[in-house]
Every structure is written in structure tokens, then in C-alpha cells.
Amino acid sequence: MGQTITQKILAAHAGRDQVRPGEFIIVRPDFLVANDITAPLAIKECDRMGAERVFDPDRIALVPDHYVPNRDIRSAQQAKAMRDFARAQNIKYYFEVGHMGIEHALVPDQGLVGPGDVVIGADSHTCTYGAVGAFSTGVGSTDFAAAMALGEIWLMVPESIKFELTGTLDTWVSGKDLILHIIGLIGVDGARYKAMEFAGEVIAALPMADRFTMCNMAIEAGGKSGIIAPDQTTLAYVDARAQRPYQLYASDPDAEYTEVRQIDCSKVEPTVAVPHLPENAKPVSEVRDVAIDQAVIGSCTNGRIEDLRIAAGILKGRQVDPRVRLIVIPATQEVYLQAVREGLVETFVDAGGAVSTPTCGPCLGGHMGVLAEGERAIATTNRNFVGRMGHPKSEVYLASPAVAAASAVLGRIASPKELCS
């Protein structure tokens, strides 16, 4: 019996020839990632474990991104706890404000994760790095502490679901629309404990930014990981930045999947997930006329330069509706600088948008765009749970940068087709 790409990567990191789904194995991760919300608890737990030094200070990234620049004294204390730990432990990849970015955009852009890696992150969206062909999954703080202390972690080998995406994409349909459509098909626990493997002609033609978006939201279907086998597009991205050697893997033709789903993407429209679960996916044409108070373009899901270019293309020469607050958040300092150089920031500000330094802020109702009671936002973020962006009686609609930008202009949820031919 052949093996999936996920089985092959895990076997290689467990010192085995092959592994079976359902097996418990101990693996040695290549890289660890945590942030200013998860690391402080992990640091405490590391101390309780009696670990004086981390296993390897060059294989850990600590990224303050959730509550920075600090929103208040308490969040400043948390960021300081992580900074102090990074200094004391000589953590090589600590990214201070001014150099940081949202971790899941920053870490791959810095070449810190590559094909064939096992990456463990104390953040649920760690699954993003599957886009470069890595096995990558999120854990909690105590698991992260154990991984920092031991340089290893236990994992159950996941079963895999294969998604074969065929057809030709309609204009304005992006990776975000595809993943919302898929979550709509299988539900928020449709891939619980499983690896979601994306393949097919649509994926082959998809740029890296869209691949990151799709793997990023595997967790929103309950997935343990999302993964796309490396191809020429991956290598062009990785070779320009890889800090370590990498290894290419692919699934065998006779690999075992619990399910293989063929999805004809020609029929997929720009898609919106309505409150309060990401599985509530609807074609944008069915949710038009829903008035919005805020539009957020950014996050680990959709804050890359390609996302900002699409949004700016729609906003150029137009004005944000006077009843809407548009908040644009480039995901990293490099993306920010690139957006300045290309004139995108000028376009956003001209249109009446607020442009922020990189932060996760509004996505989790932390800061920089928290919603009041009864308010409604369209956002390129990843979750629309009750209270996710602020008041428990506020609402979040998830969409692509193109739909969010068009909605900001029209003051209601809108398809970009209403503005651009």
C-alpha cells in the first residue's frame, strides 16, 4: 500500500520507513512557532517542567503579533515576558515590532519553513505552512513547552482526505472562495483529526498566496493539517528564501484516503460565510443587500501583497461608503513596504481607509477594529464565531479581499462584478 505525502513526512521525522493512520508516533520537528498569546503560558509550563534551556534556539520563532504594538499594560506585560525569554534563551528568530509580521505570513516569507518539514506551532493556523509542502499543525501552550524542552512531540498519524479541484475559475474567484466553498461542503468538523490534501488542475494553476489561504483555513474544517505537494510554483517561492535544505515528497498513486472529493470549481462563485460558523458558505449573490459597518482586509488568511493588490485594484479611484470603516492591515513589514512602494497604501488612504501596522488585532476582537453591539463586519479573516471580532451581539461575514473591498465601497455585501467588469 502506498503512502500519502503526510505519512511520508511524518515517517521520515519518526525515524521510520512508513507509518499508518491512527498510529501514535514521536516526531522531531524541524521548526517551532509561537506568539505573544500562547508563548507566555508555554514559558511558565517550560519552567514547571524543569527545562532550563530550549532544545535548539535556532529552530524556534517567537513572533509578537496578536496584541502588538501593545494595546494596554497587561498585553505589554505578556509581550515583555516573551521578549525576555527570547533574549535569555538566545532565540534566533525573535521578531520585534518594526520587523515582525503576522506569524503565518512572516515565517514562510522569511524562508524558515520548507517542503518536507514538520512544523509545530502554538497557534491553530499553523496549518498554513502546508502550502509549501510541509506537515504543519497547531497545538496548545503545554504541548509547545514540551516540544521546546524535548525537541520532540507525540502525534497521531492522521488519515487524509484528498480534494481534487478541476475546472476553470471565474473572474474574482480566489483561494479564499474555494476554501470557504469546501468548508461549506464538508462542515466545520468535516476533516476533524484529518489531513486535507489539495490537488488537481485548479491547485496547479493557483499562486502561492492563494495556496497559503487555503491551507490556513484547514483548521476551520477541523483539519489537523492542510497540504499541497510541492511543484514549480512552490519551488520558485521556496528557492528564493529557504534558510535550510528541504526535501520534496509526493503521495503515491495508490496512497489510501478516507475520501477523495472531486470538486468542479467552474461553478464556484465568490463566496461569503455568514454568521456564526465558517461552514455557512453562500454565493455572494445570495447575501447582497446586507449592510455593513466595517470591512477588514488583512490577517494570516489574506494579508499578503497579492491580497492588497486585488483590494487596491477595486478601491482605486473610488470612495469607501461614508457609513463604513475600512481597515487594511498588511501582514508583514515587508508587505507593508511593498504596498507603500506600489502606491497601494496611497490608494487605500485616498479611498478613506485606515492602514495599520501588522497585527492580528481585529480578527480575534483584540484591538484595531473591535465591533460594538449590533455591528456587522465583512472580513478577509478566518472565523465568524459569536463574539469573535468584539461584542457577542456583533456579526462577522467572511470573504475574499475582492468582495471585502467591493463591499466597503457599496456599504453592503457586494460582488466585485458590481463595480468592475
Place this chain on the structure above:
Amino acid sequence: MTLRGKVWKYGDHVDTDVIIPARYLDTTEPAELAAHCLEDIDPAFVRSMSPGDIIVGGENFGCGSSREQAPVAIKAAGVSCVIARSFARIFFRNAINIGLPIIICPDAADAAGTGDEIEVDLATGTVRNVTRGTTHQAEPFPDFLRQIIDAGGLVPYVRQRLAER
């Protein structure tokens, strides 16, 4: 060990954002987190629950964010155990790691209603609904996980591993 408590019943996909909203993630103190446990779906929970009470959920309990503050808040609030049809994987790991007892038992979860008196034998995985007079058997944990559970969570387990090196 036998636990006994009153049921607080919730539905499918109880996410970690409602278990502990992100606005409270600026602390790691269990007591502070406990004060806001389940606040966004049941503001009465913290005020009205008694130590030892049991949370019962449907499918995919604890989905969403990896925040370990979610099981920490539940445990520190005094909840003795969470029973569900199924758990989201990161919450499942976190609960085992911090020593919050969890039980996967669709029958027990379906049968229970808020206010029921439930008794759980953690060693055997037997769930007895005292109010309704029904008994249910939970799925046993794999041996591998039992080692961590029996060690009292991941911290003592890793302490032991480090001492052996």
C-alpha cells in the same frame, strides 16, 4: 476516581472563542480566566455553577483557536469533567495535557440535559445519569495517552522524561 456533578448542556461546535473570549487572553492566571468562562454563550454559567459540575457538549467541542486558556478556564472554574460526542483535536490535546478530565461518549452526551445529576467513573469510563437512571460507556483512551493522563498531565510527564536524560 468518581466525579459527581450537575450538567450544563450546550450544543455542537462550542468554540474556544466563546469558552474564553480573546479580550481576556492578556493573562495566564487561571482564576482570572475562570471568571469569564463561557461568558459569550452563557453569562449565567460562572455565577450559577457549583464546583464539580459537568459540561456536556455535542460534536466538535472546543473547535477553533489553539488557546489553552480555554480548558484552563473550564478547569479553574471548578468543572470536574467535560463530556461530548466528539472533541476538536487541539482542545482534546490541551485538556489531556493540563489534566482536565474529558469523556467521549455520544450516548451520554445525547441523553443528558441541563440540571441532570451525573456520575463519572474515570477509571472505567462509565457515565451514570442519576436523574434519568441511564448508564453509558465511554470510548477508552489509547494506552499511549493513558501514560500522560496517569502521570497527571504533560508537565509531570516531561519532568520525568527530562530527569531520565
